[in-house]
Amino acid sequence: MKKSLFVGCLVLLMAGCSQKSTSTPTSAESPSTSTQLAQESPKTPSTTQSNVELINAGTEPKQQLRFTPAANTKQTLQMTMHRDMTMSVGGQTQPTLDSQSIKTTMESEVKQVDANGDIHSDFSYTDADVVAGKNTPPEMVNAMRSQVKKLVGLRGSMIVDNQGNTKQANFNLPADIDPSTKKMVEQMVNSLKQLSSPVPSEAVGIGAKWRIPHSVTANGMTVNENYTYELIELKDKVATLQVSLEQQAESQKINQQGLPPGASIDLKSMNSKGNGKLKMALNQVMPMSSTMSVRSNSQMSVKDPSSEKTTTMDMKVSVEMSLESK
Template sequence: MRSPTTLAALAGALVLALGGCGLFDEDETTSPTTTTPANTTPPATTTTGPRPAVVDAGDSPRRALRLSFTKGATTTAALTFDLDVSQESQGTTQSLDSPVVTEAVRFTVDRVDGDEADISFAFTEVGLDRAGTDLTDQEYSELTADLQDLVGVGGTGRVTEQGAFTAFSYETPADLDPKVADTLRQFEDQLPTIVVPLPTEPLGIGGRWRTTTTTTLAGITLDQTTTYEITDLTDQTMAYQATSQQSASEQDIDAPGLPSGTTVRLISSDVSGTSSGALELDSLVATTTSKLSGTQEIDLSEGSGPPQRLTQRLEAVLSVKTSG
């Protein structure tokens, strides 16, 4: 069995890259739980898509769904992220419990340019809930202090009336703490979850569309397909539910934080999820709850030794509430 430090570093990389998704397939006997905060700095995300494609136009009446922008308008998104990870190797299982992370992000429409808008955003609050973890008072205080550096950090972007983010960038100090950089990477990866991409064609209740994305993060390239369905539609509000499937082909992983001489190869990854929410068409962010789960198989090798198989199962819940 690899050391907890090695496995925790690997978990941090994979959770960031695969969206913190996982599934406990069966009951297992676990070793004592350990709490391990991620403190790696993965490479920047690169994403292609999403590309909305209509599957079913839904019932009549139908209409084109578009965001509307007002200069100076603000939306605050309160995000809560909860993650559980279980790792099994050579008949031994350990759990890595992370504290629940809460973040508040304020979005502002700075300029409207036709069917697009320039926006800015900033983190206004960050917190941790350590219930259910084994964090000591000192560890909790240190983590909380580290995350407070995130308050005030922000950036800019451009969003289309169909919910596509472009020109996304952070405005960060040169000496930004690596742990804060991790949180920023996670937030960037969560944007497709809290902003709903809208298709070109008119839709009605029951309308469905599908998006596909390819993302590279922490050295892992993965594909995700998400199918949305309209469950209710009024003049300004679209209620929806969605299912997603995420996969990654066999590939080597450049996982930060692992001991020198350790090589990692992702053998398989199967992650799925569901979400439901509501999008106010005059807001940038949807109110939503997303649940994701999946299993990853990884081979770890140290030096010239033979690879050892690690099975990692993850469960994550992301909830987003919005206010004006």
């Protein structure tokens, strides 16, 4: 397989993961001419059906967890995602691609809180960059940096109910935005729901567990995932949760824009497991801090259009994510 195609496939797959992980709400300078991408109608918020499945209500005393930030509440969030990857192509182990980090800075502000508890926020990306490891090919670093940098200056708004369910999310984009960036932001809009951490409608106590299942399509791949949360501390309206994640994707063709003409990627299997900790203040809309460690194994076949040869690729990826807000 030509190196350019090999690297191109990796960039597309890895960029898709980074978009999903860093798609946290933000606010910036408004472009003079803009268009709007919306998850729901930009005029009328939808009523949201929570998909939280309560497993165990925990011990007494119990209380309902509800988000109650005041208008004008501001947060600055700094997120770092560090990635290591090993792979084999056609049965041959490739050099390890290590120490690749994506760092972003985001700002959010609560604009209003409705009588029913709906929280309206503005958000923006103020900084984003890629920090490469010594074994990461420069062409991959440059390609990913060019994509990640496009986040800077993007602004939008969201509406979240007082249980943490995202009811509406919008991004304002320049009218002349290029197709690749528009596609990236569309994926970001779709992933905003996955960034929220909805809480049960029922009263819960220490030891409570709940599950949130998702079926998401990102970067041309459909993935089934389950987040499980356990409440381990609740003090002064600050909840601390243990988080676990399971992801699984069936065999499928990955319909990814940007592949060379005639090239194709067929996913054979993908499984991921992760765990971490989340701390959230109920008087804020964004987490106070979060850490997550994920390990993923996948196998796919890549068709080279120049030779019609199909090559099997096995990939193991470890991702460490951290978020701090102030």
